[in-house]
Amino acid sequence: MLPWLLLLFPASIFAAETGKTHGVSPALLSRYVPSTVGSEKTWSCLNGSKTIPWAAVNDDYCDCPDGSDEPGTGACSNTVFYCQNEGHIGARIPSSRVRDGLCEPECCDGSDELPGVCKNTCKEVGAAYRAKVEEENKIRKTGAKIRSSYINFAQKEKSRLEEKIASLEKDISAQEKEVARLKDIADRTESLSAAALEQKKQSPLYQSFMTHVNALKSLQREHKKHLEREKILEDILDNLRSNYNPNYQDMAVLEAVRGWEAQAGLPHINDVGKDGASEEEEKAKAEEESQEELEPGMWSAGQLEYDLDNLLGTDYETLLLEHERHIGAPASGSDSILFDATAYIPDALLPQYVAVRSMLLSWLEALGLTHKAPSDAAADTSRAQQAAKEADNALGHIKQDKQKAQEELSRIFDPEWYGLEGEWKKLHGTCIDKDTGDYTYEVCFFEEAKQKPNKGGASHSLGRFSSWNDADGVTLGSTEYYSRMYYTRGTKCWNGPHRSATLLVSCGVENALLSVAEPEKCEYHFKITSPAACLPLETTKESRDEL
Amino acid sequence: MRDLTLLLLTLVALPAVFAVKSHDFKTCSQAGFCRRGRALAERAKENPSWKSPYSVDPSSVAIDSTTAAFTAGVKSSIYPEVKFGLDVRVHRDGVVRVRMDEIDGLRKRYDEAASWALVAEPEVSQDIQWTVAKDAVRAVYGDNKDIEVVVAYEPLRVTLLRNGKEQIVLNGEGLLHMEHFRTKEAVEQEKSGWALPEAPEEGLDLDDAQVVMQMNPRSWFEGAGDDALWEETFGSWTDSKPKGPESLSIDVNFPNHGHVYGIPQHATRLSLPTTSGEDAYYSDPYRLYNADVFEYLADSTMSLYGSIPVMHAHSADSTVAIFHAVGSETWIDVAHPKPSSTHTHWISESGIMDIFLMPGPTPADVFAQYARLTGTSALPAQWALGYHQCRWNYISSDDVRDVQTRFDEEDMPVDVFWLDIEYAEDHKYFIWDKKSFSDPVDMMHDVEEIQRKMVVIVDPHLKRTDSYPIYQQAKELDLLIKKKDGQEYEGWCWPGSSAWVDFFNPASWDWWKSLFKTVSDGDKWAWTESTENTYIWNDMNEPSIFNGPEISMPRDNIHYGGWEHRDVHNINGMLFHNMTTLAVMHRTDPPKRPFVLTRSFYAGSQRLSAMWTGDNLGTWEHMAVGVSMVLSLNVGGFSFSGSDVGGFFGNPEPEMLVRWYGVGAFSPFFRAHAHIDTKRREPYLLDEPYKSIVRDILRLRYSLLPVWYTAFREASVTGLPVVRPHYVVFPQDEGGFALDDQYFVGGSGLLVKPITSKDVTETTVYLPENEVYYDYFTGQTYRGAAKGKNVTVPAELHQIPLLIRGGSIIPTRERPRRSSPLMKYDPFTLRVALSTGGTARGELYLDEGETYAHREGQFIWREFEATTEGKKGKEIRVRSRNLAAQKPGEAVDGVALAAYDDKNDFARAMERVRVERIVLLGLAAKPKSVKAAGKDVDWEFKAGAAAASKAEGSASVLVVKDPHASITSDWDIIIQL
Structure with missing residues (x-):
């Protein structure tokens, strides 16, 4: 040339x-x-x-x-x-x-x-152009067909959700009546016992108990904070370990890496892959070894993580009343072994036991396996309250369901979600991926984008769906608007931003992830195709002619 | 657990601030020989009866019978048994070369530095005569016999005088000391002799040290004389120093010069601040030891990536310079005993003394004298003066294509796209990472489509793996640098375990050149996955070695010929980029002008390469010091230089980035670059108004390419720098001697002051003469004064303070294009800025831009002139004349043409290129007529200030439309007032 x-x-x-x-x-x-x-x-x-x-x-x-x-x-x-x-x-x-x-x-x-x-060269160029346009149109046509099936799906979803909402509305009004009825009963019994309950609450045992509860809650809050912090630090150190530049021979860094490897039971990074044991195995082994022997009655880490919430969710008033009853009525044969076991449990563990027991009992009751123990007036109050509360909870759940359905319904044709015609609705949760050698990248529409190492190791979130292309100057709902899809606030990068992914969307007959690039550290670009992006030919004819 | 937690917290709390790791690099006090050298200077200062122990043996003086050279024996009174030899010669241009070496020593001092730096063995004068007197040898020369060089015998002292006034004095302070080779055993033995005084006199109240001092007859000069002679540790590294002490100390004084410049590369002011004496600005001497200094300081004497041991000394009376051809680590102390004089002290680790005294007396003379020694900056390919877009890294061939598309969509000119280390599979240079660059040649063809180029990095470290053909071949050919035990040296760099080619080994030269061929010759390895438009970037050639002492190579490593790395360290980087440049030049037949960017350099690097100031930080301080560093490099003869636009580290805010483009557009080398951790910042990504401002700046650079290219031609022939600080242009104007934030572009008359600080709306520009200056963009007039005057110039973000000196004619091309080769046939605009005297002058040099056809006469070189004539100055003539025909011998670098043929192919092809517009500033009145070739041409006139008047405000502007003037022919345009 x-x-x-x-x-x-x-x-x-x-x-x-x-x-x-x-x-x-x-x-x-x-x-x-x-x-x-x-x-x-x-x-x-x-x-x-x-x-x-x-x-x-x-x-x-x-x-x-x-x-x-x-x-x-x-x-x-x-x-x-x-x-x-x-x-x-x-x-x-x-x-x-x-x-x-x-x-x-x-x-x-x-x-x-x-x-x-x-x-x-217009003759040749024109011919080639027309052939290319035709080829593109073919794809567009096929894509648009699939797209219209997506739109149909959205329409059906719309009807389904509308029906669901209607039926939930009915349920709500029925449940509201039930709640009103039970509340009425509870109110009446409560007015009798409220004063008594207040009196009981003044008991030093209850007061001290509540203080313990609060302390435990606070401990739990701090514990969670520490866990989060530890996770972040673990990530930082894992990153440091796998990404530091061993060439600079910075002793402080080496020290940190070695220290972390010793602490976490990992092999030295330079030795990884040299012997058979995979890193994951080593880590698991190390964790196993570090299992300490628990004193009897002490909670394990797992219990702390999963059971503490339940424990703290105990209805303490009910517990108080049960306690009263327990003190007032010596053990009778009517209770099963479950009810009796308190006698054998050291005092120190009693509150936990009681909590767990009451939880178990309520499950058993719910399953119809056992019946509530006979009770006095206070217990009646509590039960009435319990019933009202449960009914109210149920109502809340139904309302939540309805709200969810409504939200879903409103999103179907919300341009900021599934598009003006709901063409993206069908793809919510659909995942597409691409193996690039070292990593497999995956994105699930409207949910999360991920980077999974192929050779093992933790995968990283590259962010969750946050928006379409809402840059300045881009019209909401335009083709350009749907040409980019942003996933943000993924796992934070060591010494960098939170990972994020931008989907560059174009029309194609398949939902496919074509390529992945990282033009800036921790910011990923996914080139994808989807039939949802294939506008029917007629709607864009004008703009093409303008060319 | 607690300890770990503490550790974790410490890690998290690491502040994200930039900072050089100072402890990675030596201070003078951590380098044994520098410590010894400074201690020597200290003893001299405190001893009023100090006298250099070195003297010339008068009986040994041997004058060459045919040339202005003599040799003589030198003795040191403290080591009478050691012999030294002095060799002094005067070159034909008056430069004096003074060499001193140890004779018949235990070993040989390294004496080849000059052979790498010099462009050729200088011709020694055959006319100048030495005359021998009782106490000295002297020679008087110069057109007016105004220069005299005196070599005094006792003590040895070399003085260069002009008109009887001392210009340069060597050993005037008696700090000359050449540590002779010795054995450890001999020293121990001698020391044991001192330590055992036979019968210490009783009653004498002396402590042990004094006893030793008393017994050591050399202590007055050498001190204890045993400081770090045989081994030295720094951090975790030990330098074995098998040759023992061999350092060289010499004081170089400029008794009548108050400013010194040069000895790049340091991040400091152009006029070098003091490092010793009272109230010294710095505490450590300027250090020359090529080093990869991570996040270097913006105000420091620390050494950086390259070294040019040349220093200018300047006063209103004269400019002189010295060049010390030494390749080992060198420290230089600078002091001003009084404001009008300068003392310097040069301390080198090894090598002979090889000092060139350049007598000047003007800056232009000094540049010419230095250029005759080490060569000029080669005339670069024209496209290399365009804008370079770099990043660590463009990550794939599609990424490169996308960047190109984005530039074109935004209509921003760019000539070159760059690839940093990540293109190479496992950092094995030449080997593409096919996962991301699957089609490298196609990618380059796509870039070439718009007449653009690519620059790809090739670093000097080779990954030590047999699957890498380059390493394998280098190993087989035995070309790799060795450890002191003779085994292959292994260090760590980007690819991990690496080895380094020893380019001092001549066997490496042809091999290295063969690698860059784009077609394979038989079964030889060639870079077939590159094209003739693939140019090269040589980085990390200090050499940078991550696990080495001071991030570089152990000094006791062994190079070709058995020399230690310490002897050649500062030269090492130059050999690498020189070989690469020659490889690129000769991969085609006929050769094409090469382009190789280097980070490390030495005196002579300017002949073949471009350089940049390395890994700067995205701060205003670094932006500002980048300007004075580029000026300092220009003083050091290395014109083709620039600093990374935007700063390598960090994310510059838009305002900073815009200002940095203003700096880059007025640097000889104009490249934007960014670290891998930074946000992308290609100019098309900016928001408005920043994007449009940067587009305008890029287009301004391109419109001024004729000015830059013309300046490079001049530099390539005369050695004058492309960007010129004030003292170079106005050597008698004291007010400009310290200025380093405003400068002139070549000889064009453009004066620029890039803005390098935040929130600026106006700035002060210093005008050094009684002349009118015009704002380049608005024609606003500013009037200077003979004693110098500061004027206030607008400098909003979209404005660059750029003035045209009255009396200049600036040729530009003002049609924006995508790349510079596409401007080839664009017409010119001439901006004629009349002086107060009603005259103006300018030059234009053009050639094909990529080949060496200009050395065969294929070019045009024009002179434009405006004069005021007729009675009462009513007639102004603007004309174009053929400079090439007038001075064919001075037209191009590398060859003195006997004659110029104005019908050469290039000139013929350019015949149709016209001057489309003449913009004449400062005319006294509205013209009555404007005629070209006797015919009226169209024009427009806007009234305003006349050049000759005292009026402020906008100058009058006459725009002559299409005066039917070809750029290749002579013409006259006559304006009648």
Whole structure:
């Protein structure tokens, strides 16, 4: 491609006459006509700022402040050149590409360069273009068909959800009545016992008990904070261990890596892979070894993690009343072994035991395996309250269900979610992935994007769905809007941002993840195709013609 | 657990601040020979009767019968048994070379530094005569016999005088000391002799040290004389120093010069602040020891990536310079005993003394003298002056294509896309990582489509794996640098375990060159996955070695010829990039102009390469010091230099990035680069208004490419720098001697002051003369004064303070293009800025831009001139004349043409390129007519201040439209007032 060669001996260098309307787009053609003042032909710059001789139009010298006098020479910067491309479709190129010696692919008629420099290739280019468009249209057509099935799905979902909401509404009004009824009963019994209960609550045992409860809750809160912190630090150290540059021989870093490996029972990073044992195994082994012997009655870490919430969720008032009853009524044969066991349990463990027991009991009751023990008035109150509360809870659940369904329904056609036509609804939760060698990348639509190492190790979240392309200047619901999908706030990078992924969406007959790139540290670009992005041909016909 | 928690917390709490790891690098007090050298200077200062022990043996003086050279024996009174030899010669251009070496010593001192730095063996004068007197040898020369060089015998002292005034004095302070080779045993033996005084006199109240001092007859000069002679540790490294002490100390004084410049590379002011004496600005001497300093300081004497041991000394009276051809670590103390004089003290670890005294007396003379020694900056390929876009890393061939597309969509010019180390599989340079660069040649072809180039990195460390053909071959050919035990040296760098090619070994040269061929010659390995438009970036060539002492190579490593690394350390990086440059140049036949960017360099590097200031930080301080560093490199003869736009580390805010583009656009080498951890910051990613401002800056650079290219031509022939600090242009104007934040572009008359601080809306520009200066963009006039004057110039974010000196003609090309080769046939605009005297002058040099056809006469070199003529100055003529025909011998670098053929192919091809516009600033009145070739041409006139008047405000502007003037021919345009 050396059009220069052709330029070496041009016929006449200063007299390259250019047509006055060369490079003018069809819409402006009518304005490129001279006015005649006296014997002179003149012309006004398009913005009216200046009148120049007609001869100065397209004379390869920029006269007009708005650059409009040189549509065809590139003499005025920041203007637009139009090539007609007969046999193909017209195109606009910036003035910087006019007469630069390169034949612009956009101008197959070669009009962007001086005559004789570029061949007219519009016939071939036009044919190739049409073939390409046809090919694309084929994909578009197929894709659009699938897309319309997605839309159908969304419609069905809409009906289903609407029905569900209607039925939930009925359930709600029924349940509301039930709650009202039970509340009424509870209120009445409570008014009798409320005073008594208050009295009982003043017991030093209960007071101290509640203090313990609060302390335990606070401990739990702090514990959770520490766990989170530890996780972050573990991540940092894992990253440090696998990513530090051993070449710099920084003793402080090496020390930290070695220390962490010893603490976490990991093999030295440089030795990994040398023997058979995989890192995961080593880690598991180390964890096993570190299992300490528990004193009897002490909770294990697992219990702390999973059972403590239940324990703290105990209804202490009920417990108080049960306790009263327990103190008041010595053990009778009517209780099963479960009810009796308290007698054998050391006092220190009693509260926990009681809590667990009451929990067990309520499950047994719910399952119809046991019946509540006979009770006194206070217990009656508590039970009535319990019933009202449970009914109320149930109501809450139904309401939540309804709210969820409503939200789902509203999202179906919310442009910020599943699109104006709900075309993306079908794909919620659908996952696509790509194996790039070291990693497999996965994204589940509207949920999460992930990076999973193929050679083992923890996978990283690259973020959860946050929005479509909501950049400035992008119209909500436009094609451009759905050309990007953002997943943000993934696992934090060591010494960097939270990982995030941007899906670059284009039309394709399959939901597929084509490629993954990391143009900046911890910011990933997924190129994906989806039929949901295939607009039916008719809707975009106009915009194509404009090209 | 607690300990671990503490450790964790410490790690988390690590502040995210930038900081150099100072403890990785030596201070003078941590380098034995520097400590000894400074202690020597200290003893000299405290001893009023100090006298250098070195003297010339008058009987040994042997004057060459045909040339201005003599040799003489030198003795040291403290080591009378050791012989030294002195060799002094005067070159044809008056430069004096003074060499001293140890004769018949135990070993040989390294004496090849000059052979790598010099462009050729300098011609010794055959006219100048030495005359021998009782106490000295002297020579008087120069056109007016104004220069005299005196070599005094006792003590040895070399003085260069002009008009009887001392210019340069060697050993004036008596700090010359060449540590001779000795054995450890001999020293021990001698010491044991001192330690056993036969009969200590009773009653004398002397402590042990004094006893030793008393017994050691050399202690007045050498001190205890046993400091770190045989082994030295720094951090966890031990330098075995098998040759023992061999350092060299010499004082170089400029008794009548108050400013010294040069000895790059340091992040400091252009006019070097003091390091010793009262109220010294720095505490450590300037250090020259090529090193990869991570996150270097913006104000320090620490050594950086390259070293050029050349220093200018300047006063209103004269400019002189010295060049010390030494390749080992060198420390230089600078002091001003009084404001108008300068003392310097050079302390080197090894090597002979090989000092060139350049007599000047003007800056231009000094540049020419230095250029005759080490060569000029080669004329670069023209595209290399365009904008370079780099990042660590563009991650795939599609990424590169995408970056190119984005530039084109935004209509921002760019010439070169760069690939950093991640293109290479496992950092095995030349070997593409096919996972991300599956189609490298296609990718380059896509870049070439827009007449652009690519630059790809090739570092000097080779991954030590037999599956890497380059390493395998280097090993087989026995080309790798050795440890002191003769085994292959292994160090750590990007690829992990690595080895280094010894480019001092001539056997490596052809082998290295063969690697860059784009077509394979038989079964030889060649880089077939590159193209002739693939150019090279040589980084890490200090060499940078992650686990080495001071992040570099052990000094006791062995190079070709048995020299230790310490002897050649500062030269090492230059050999690598020189070989790469030659490889790139000769991969085609006929050769094409190469482009190789290097981080490490030495005197002479300018002949073949471009350099940048390494891994700077994204801070205002680094942006500012980048400007003075580039000026300092230009003083050191290395014109083709620049600093990374945006700062390598960190994420610059948009304002900072915009200002940095302003700095880059006025640097000889203009590249944006960014660290892998930074956010992407290609200019098209900026928001408005920043994006448009940067687009304008890029286009400004491109429109001024004719000015830059013309300046590079001049540099390539005369040695004058491409960017010129004030003292170079106005050597008599004291007010400009310390200026290093504003400078001139070549000889064009453009004066620029890039803004390098935040929130600036206006700035002060110093005008050194009684002349009118015009704002380049607005034509606003500023009037200077003979004694110098500060004027206030607007400097909002979208403005770059850029003035045209009255009396200049600036040729530009103002049609934005995507890349510089696409401007080849674009027309010119001439900005004629009339002086107060009504004249102006400018130059334009053009050639094909990529080949060496210019050395065969294929170029055009024009002079533009404006004069005011006629009675009452009513006629102004602007004309174009053929400079090439007037001075063919001075037109291009590398060859003196006997004649110029103005019908050469290039000139013929350019005939159709015209001057489309002449913008004349400062005309006294509206013209009555403007005629070209006797015919009226179109013009417009805007009234305003005349050059000759005292009026402020906008200058009058005459715009002449299309004066039918070809860029290749002579023409006259006549303006009648």
